[in-house]
Amino acid sequence: MKPTESKPGLRVALLGCGTVGSEVARLMREQAADLEARIGVPLELAGIAVRRLDRRREGIDPALLTTDALSLVTRDDVDIVVEVIGGIEPARQLLLAAMKAGKAVVTANKALLAQDGETVFGAAREYGADLYYEAAVAGAIPLLRPLRESLVGDHVHRVLGIVNGTTNYILDQMDTHGAGFGEALEEAQELGYAEADPTADVEGFDAAAKAAILAQLAFHTHVTAADVHREGITEVTAADVAGARARGSVVKLLAICERVPGDDGDGGRGVSVRVYPAMIPRSHPLASVREAYNAVFVEARSAGSLMFYGAGAGGAPTASAVLGDLVAVARNRVIGSRGPVEVTYAELPVLPMGETITRYYIQLDVADRSGVLAQVAEEFARHDVSIQAVSQDGQGEDAQLVVVTHRAPDAALAATVEGLRGLDIVRRVASVMRVEADETP
Numbered sequence: 001m002k003p004t005e006s007k008p009g010l011r012v013a014l015l016g017c018g019t020v021g022s023e024v025a026r027l028m029r030e031q032a033a034d035l036e037a038r039i040g041v042p043l044e045l046a047g048i049a050v051r052r053l054d055r056r057r058e059g060i061d062p063a064l065l066t067t068d069a070l071s072l073v074t075r076d077d078v079d080i081v082v083e084v085i086g087g088i089e090p091a092r093q094l095l096l097a098a099m100k101a102g103k104a105v106v107t108a109n110k111a112l113l114a115q116d117g118e119t120v121f122g123a124a125r126e127y128g129a130d131l132y133y134e135a136a137v138a139g140a141i142p143l144l145r146p147l148r149e150s151l152v153g154d155h156v157h158r159v160l161g162i163v164n165g166t167t168n169y170i171l172d173q174m175d176t177h178g179a180g181f182g183e184a185l186e187e188a189q190e191l192g193y194a195e196a197d198p199t200a201d202v203e204g205f206d207a208a209a210k211a212a213i214l215a216q217l218a219f220h221t222h223v224t225a226a227d228v229h230r231e232g233i234t235e236v237t238a239a240d241v242a243g244a245r246a247r248g249s250v251v252k253l254l255a256i257c258e259r260v261p262g263d264d265g266d267g268g269r270g271v272s273v274r275v276y277p278a279m280i281p282r283s284h285p286l287a288s289v290r291e292a293y294n295a296v297f298v299e300a301r302s303a304g305s306l307m308f309y310g311a312g313a314g315g316a317p318t319a320s321a322v323l324g325d326l327v328a329v330a331r332n333r334v335i336g337s338r339g340p341v342e343v344t345y346a347e348l349p350v351l352p353m354g355e356t357i358t359r360y361y362i363q364l365d366v367a368d369r370s371g372v373l374a375q376v377a378e379e380f381a382r383h384d385v386s387i388q389a390v391s392q393d394g395q396g397e398d399a400q401l402v403v404v405t406h407r408a409p410d411a412a413l414a415a416t417v418e419g420l421r422g423l424d425i426v427r428r429v430a431s432v433m434r435v436e437a438d439e440t441p
């Protein structure tokens with residue numbers, strides 16, 4: 001009888017063993033037999049790079065741990081490098097060294113890809129390396145592969161959605177339980193949703209990085225995080241949330257990537273890529289995206305409107321996306337092939353926020369006297385902003401005016417708000433919020 005031949009496996013260097021990395025290691029361990037069957041050869045952990053060797057790590061063989069990540073990624077016996085450290089350095093240096101040394105690479109690092117994708121994607125092209133990064137946007141949701149592969153023959157004109165789990169969790173807790181911002185953020189951190197520095201989440205940097213990656217893939221044009229107009233949720237108050245509720249809306253942090261058509265129709269004047277909190281009607285599907293879930297609409301010429309929904313953050317959901325990429329690069333390795341290569345051939349300018357067409361909800365505390373409405377209306381007219389609806393409420397100290405505008409350039413809307421602040425009949429601009437996904441003319 002012939003002895004059973006043991007197939008040579010593929011060896012994986014795992015960089016980072018925190019919220020995501022520890023789940024990647026667990027799934028590789030617990031699903032080893034299934035993964036082998038799907039790839040055709042076994043996957044084996046060659047080593048795990050971490051910052052602190054003395055940290056307790058359940059289920060991890062301490063002999064695998066090292067603080068010398070650079071030596072690990074360039075080791076001859078390593079085939080695939082999975083980077084879940086995060087941040088710019090040393091992640092960039094490690095990925096570049098890995099690709100140069102002929103390794104295939106999987107990363108969840110949106111910050112790096114959005115800030116310096118050109119260098120990382122350039123290295124993948126130069127060294128012929130596989131580079132997969134599904135987990136970088138929207139956690140478990142398969143979104144980048146559809147954009148990179150399934151929709152690459154179509155013409156995508158809009159990507160709109162909720163791409164940050166932490167902020168969605170906070171806004172949802174404020175809306176449904178009247179929770180305070182700080183307490184909701186602490187919960188999101190405990191649940192493993194937040195970035196190492198949660199400023200990245202609450203100030204919109206994380207969503208902006210994801211928007212840049214989405215815009216680049218959708219429109220095949222160069223977009224970095226610095227190009228994205230970004231506003232976070234730290235200024236969202238309980239009054240904003242209540243105001244939204246009163247008009248049948250909810251506040252969500254949205255990422256919006258749009259082609260802006262030029263006079264020639266399709267060619268495009270450029271792209272608008274932006275992240276900000278906005279009111280959306282409760283009837284809109286994005287309004288029912290709760291907790292740390294994410295949802296993204298992709299609108300394409302032939303495919304129409306597609307909605308992607310699922311867990312947007314957390315160790316296990318994100319590890320699922322990483323494992324999907326790991327299997328893909330491993331299969332490529334086995335058959336000697338390679339996955340898609342990023343190409344940005346279109347040179348569409350990223351338009352300034354002031355030129356973007358939006359709508360505003362504005363809540364004003366006003367003097368309780370006649371002529372107030374006329375003076376406010378005049379300020380809108382002065383900036384050529386048309387009013388869609390106005391309502392007056394309260395008396396005396398509680399006199400309030402709520403105005404919802406028609407669509408207008410953001411610069412004109414912002415100038416109107418500044419003008420309103422200068423009127424002596426306006427005691428306070430209590431709330432200003434953009435209105436999205438509400439096409440009421």
Ligand SMILES: NC(=O)C1=CN([C@@H]2O[C@H](COP(=O)(O)OP(=O)(O)OC[C@H]3O[C@@H](n4cnc5c(N)ncnc54)[C@H](OP(=O)(O)O)[C@@H]3O)[C@@H](O)[C@H]2O)C=CC1
Nearest residue numbers: 016017018019020050051052084085086108109313314318
């Ligand atoms: N958490 C989430 O829900 C999601 C995260 N991501 C992305 O995944 C990546 C990882 O996130 P997450 O797991 O939450 O982060 P964590 O902060 O939980 O884990 C980071 C890991 O990297 C290790 N590390 C940090 N610096 C170094 C270094 N210089 N050398 C070697 N190892 C280092 C840490 O080591 P030690 O354990 O010793 O501290 C830790 O194990 C990030 O890019 C993040 O944006 C993407 C989608 C969702």
Ligand SMILES: N[C@@H](CC=O)C(=O)O
Nearest residue numbers: 164165166194195313
């Ligand atoms: N901090 C991020 C994690 C996933 O990308 C989030 O909250 O969405």
